[in-house]
Amino acid sequence: MEHAMKEMSIDDLDLIAQGGMGKIYRINDEQILKVFNNITPEELKKQKDSAVEVTKAMVPTAISFETVKVGDKFGIIYEFLNSTSAGKELADHPERVQEIGEKMGTLLKELHGASMEGRSLEYMNDRANSWIDRIENKYIQEKDARLLREIVKAIPRGNCLLHCDFHEGNVMIHNGEYLLIDIDEVCIGHPIYDLTYHYINHEFLAKSPEMLLQSTGLTPDLAKKSAQITRKTYFGAIDKKTEILYKDLMTGFVPFLMVMNLGRLGEKTEYMDKDSLSLVLDKFLPLLRLQRSKFIRDLGYLERL
Numbered sequence: 001m002e003h004a005m006k007e008m009s010i011d012d013l014d015l016i017a018q019g020g021m022g023k024i025y026r027i028n029d030e031q032i033l034k035v036f037n038n039i040t041p042e043e044l045k046k047q048k049d050s051a052v053e054v055t056k057a058m059v060p061t062a063i064s065f066e067t068v069k070v071g072d073k074f075g076i077i078y079e080f081l082n083s084t085s086a087g088k089e090l091a092d093h094p095e096r097v098q099e100i101g102e103k104m105g106t107l108l109k110e111l112h113g114a115s116m117e118g119r120s121l122e123y124m125n126d127r128a129n130s131w132i133d134r135i136e137n138k139y140i141q142e143k144d145a146r147l148l149r150e151i152v153k154a155i156p157r158g159n160c161l162l163h164c165d166f167h168e169g170n171v172m173i174h175n176g177e178y179l180l181i182d183i184d185e186v187c188i189g190h191p192i193y194d195l196t197y198h199y200i201n202h203e204f205l206a207k208s209p210e211m212l213l214q215s216t217g218l219t220p221d222l223a224k225k226s227a228q229i230t231r232k233t234y235f236g237a238i239d240k241k242t243e244i245l246y247k248d249l250m251t252g253f254v255p256f257l258m259v260m261n262l263g264r265l266g267e268k269t270e271y272m273d274k275d276s277l278s279l280v281l282d283k284f285l286p287l288l289r290l291q292r293s294k295f296i297r298d299l300g301y302l303e304r305l
């Protein structure tokens with residue numbers, strides 16, 4: 001029999017952060033509570049299980065404790081890291097960009113290199129297909145859903161632990177050690193997903209400085225600089241050919257993930273403002289249709305990256 005979920009009140013807790021996905025409260029010196037905006041009990045369980053898998057994979061992260069019910073919402077209790085995010089540290093000390101960018105690259109390499117043997121995590125490609133199911137005949141037509149599925153099929157399944165929102169705002173510097181937070185959406189898959197989310201978070205979002213500041217804590221210039229150092233550390237020496245391939249892949253993968261984001265948001269897509277939705281459907285989707293053949297061809301070279 002399933003245990004009833006513990007109920008908690010946030011009345012006496014301090015709100016320490018408010019993000020896109022929910023709110024973070026401090027419970028005491030040891031624990032925080034992350035309350036999600038819109039999440040079903042099934043999604044909550046999936047996210048909690050994912051967080052546990054990250055710890056088991058020995059990736060440095062905040063430990064997740066238990067799931068709780070908070071009024072009509074749900075949350076996860078995490079270890080409280082009494083420290084600052086890499087984003088805040090970098091914003092306060094831009095002269096440390098080389099060091100912090102390198103540490104981010106090392107952490108990303110460590111994450112992708114984690115042993116995934118016996119880990120029961122969802123595959124990113126399967127998740128991507130479920131996102132397409134969600135938006136087909138709702139936001140996009142059948143033929144575009146077919147195009148998205150064709151792209152997913154061309155992406156190697158991959159065997160890396162993926163964070164899916166890797167940036168300085170989701171890393172805490174705790175006693176000098178870099179620890180991942182916001183780990184409830186981790187999965188297994190090809191690193192290209194994380195590399196593209198990283199690119200979107202730093203270089204693509206740089207076109208919208210307020211959003212960039214809100215997620216990473218960084219200005220466009222600093223985000224770009226840090227991202228370049230992170231990438232250099234991640235890839236080691238990049239030859240010209242690899243660099244061109246990487247750029248080509250980003251050209252296709254960015255619009256792809258921007259369209260897929262509608263599925264990622266699920267129910268929350270209904271709360272998206274008109275302009276953002278139009279940007280996805282009237283700009284990125286047509287862009288993707290246009291690039292279809294070249295993009296799928298480029299995906300064939302992905303293993304060279």
Ligand SMILES: Nc1ncnc2c1ncn2[C@@H]1O[C@H](COP(=O)(O)OP(=O)(O)O)[C@@H](O)[C@H]1O
Pocket residue numbers: 016017018019020021022023024032034062078079080081082083085169170181182183
């Ligand atoms: N384990 C933690 N310890 C201390 N602060 C945390 C912890 N987890 C999150 N926070 C704070 O809350 C902010 C948002 O948390 P995060 O999990 O990234 O939520 P979101 O999904 O909204 O981005 C972080 O940037 C950090 O300042």
Ligand SMILES: [Mg+2]
Pocket residue numbers: 019169170182
């Ligand atoms: Mg976050």
